[in-house]
Amino acid sequence: MLFNSLHFLVFFPIVVGLYYGLAPRWRGALLLLASYYFYMSWRAAYALLLLATTLVDYYSGYRMSQLPTKQARRPYLYLSLISNLGTLFVFKYFNFFRDTAVQLAEALHLPATAVPAFGLLLPVGVSFYTFQSVGYIIDVYQGRLEAERNFGRFALFVAFFPQLVAGPIERGGHMLPQFKRTHRFxxxxxxxxxxxxxxxxxxxxxxxxxxxxxxxxxxxxxxxxxxxxxxxxxxxxxxxxxxxxxxxxxxxxxxxxxxxxxxxNLNFRQPYLSASVPEFWRRWHISLSSWFRDYVYIPLGGSRVAPARAYGNLLAVFLISGLWHGANWTFLVWGGLHGLYLVVSTWAKPARERLAQLTGLAAHPSLRQVLGVVITFVLVAYAWIFFRANSLSDAVFISQRLGNGWAAxxxxxxxxxxxxxxxxxxxxxxxxxxxxxxxxxxxxxxxxxxxxxxxxxxxxxxxxxxxxxxxxxxxxxxxxxxxxxxxxxx
Incomplete structure (x- = not known):
């Protein structure tokens, strides 16, 4: 069901009317049923996958809440990670890695094992709800969040229809308390x-x-x-x-x-007004960039390690981010470009400051801001070519032809x-x-x-x-x- 469809135009007012008309104790059940109906309107069978994710992560979180140490909780963390990331791998990445391995074997003139491709449709929103659920599990494991004991409330947290299929990726500490409140009209x-x-x-x-x-x-x-x-x-x-x-x-x-x-939570904050690529990622898809920051970049050591390793962490995070967006080399290049942008931006910061002093831009912050916005916009727009192109060869073709014919x-x-x-x-x-x-x-x-x-x-x-x-x-x-x-x- 799309937000811009007649189906949703009928569905949403009915849900709102029932929601405020029902007694508070029944509202959670209504929203959970409405959320599963919303998801099943695409393909009913994939609601089983959503339910399986919910069951595994509810059980993992519940069991971790009964254990006092991280060491004791770790098997349930692994259970959740293997379940969620394994689901993503099978449905989203298996064929990509299979095809890449076959192409590499052929290029090296090595025998390629005939592993059949999976003919599976990608479940709508699977990357979003798995990341949301994984974030909850990690927070419980780290002791930052109490596990939710009410299964229905946790199921609603995973499946809540407004953000189920494309975010924002919410945190348990932000959403679960809201599901406990009574919301008056x-x-x-x-x-x-x-x-x-x-x-x-x-x-x-x-x-x-x-x-x-x-x-x-x-x-x-x-x-x-x-x-x-x-x-x-x-x-x-x-x-x-x-x-x-x-x-x-x-x-x-x-x-x-x-x-x-x-x-x-706010997910966009005028990103094309950013004066640098790091600022762009503080304004664009904020819920995803903060997720990668908190659950990948910081655990890798963040910027607290040696500069070379910090740069490697940045590149790794953005390569993973590119792969999260799609199982295609175009997305990997797009993520790699942004990782490279951030590495260069961090590495060259002292040189930029010296250049600003030498050119007098330091005395004109407004002009410097405008130049930063223009340069950042051009870099981001160029990277979008790889994001949108249907293949890497198409993206390279477009990149090579951007300057074609201007002189004439x-x-x-x-x-x-x-x-x-x-x-x-x-x-x-x-x-x-x-x-x-x-x-x-x-x-x-x-x-x-x-x-x-x-x-x-x-x-x-x-x-x-x-x-x-x-x-x-x-x-x-x-x-x-x-x-x-x-x-x-x-």
């Missing part, structure tokens, strides 16, 4: 949640899905579009498409949870190329461009909740005229073909 809170859902829907159907009409033909057939200008425009379009798509999903998830009385371009040729573009994609690009501008302006002025406070402070009539305007933009400019969210494939 709060008009202002419900309206705030619906407003956030509407804004997320705008970013999805007006911005992301319209940009996809241009991005997909170019990235799916890059050799038919070898012009550098076309490839640059497609790369820039995807940069905003993936932000509109993923942050739009997150806004809708946070809004749906808010309507029901729950708070999710003059004003007339640019105008001709843009005219041809506008004729082929004329409504989509114009409307998507309008949506991108509106999205960036609203989110820029909405920093630090100032826009939310301003909206709340307006008279009732003014607020609802604004809501009606946003609804009309969605209805008239949106694409309603139930296009899946990009991160559902992960």
């Amino acid at each position: 709060d008009y202002a809170r419900v309206v705030s949640g619906l407003r956030l859902m509407a804004w997320g829907l705008f970013k999805k159907v007006v911005v992301a899905d319209r940009l996809a009409l241009f991005v997909n033909p170019v990235f799916n057939n890059p050799r038919e579009h070898p012009e550098g200008l076309v490839l640059v425009l497609a790369t820039l379009a995807f940069t905003f498409q993936i932000y509109g798509d993923f942050s739009g999903y997150t806004d809708m998830a946070r809004g749906a949870a808010r309507v029901l009385g729950f708070d999710f 371009l003059d004003g007339q040729k640019v105008a001709t190329l843009l005219l041809d573009f506008s004729q082929h994609y004329r409504p989509e690009l114009a409307m998507a461009g309008l949506g991108v501008v509106l999205m960036l302006v609203v989110e820029y002025f909405g920093r630090n909740r100032s826009l939310q406070a301003w909206i709340t402070g307006q008279p009732f009539g003014v607020r609802w005229v604004g809501y009606a305007g946003l609804t009309l933009l969605i209805l008239y400019l949106g694409i309603f073909n139930s296009t899946s969210f990009i991160y559902f494939q992960f």
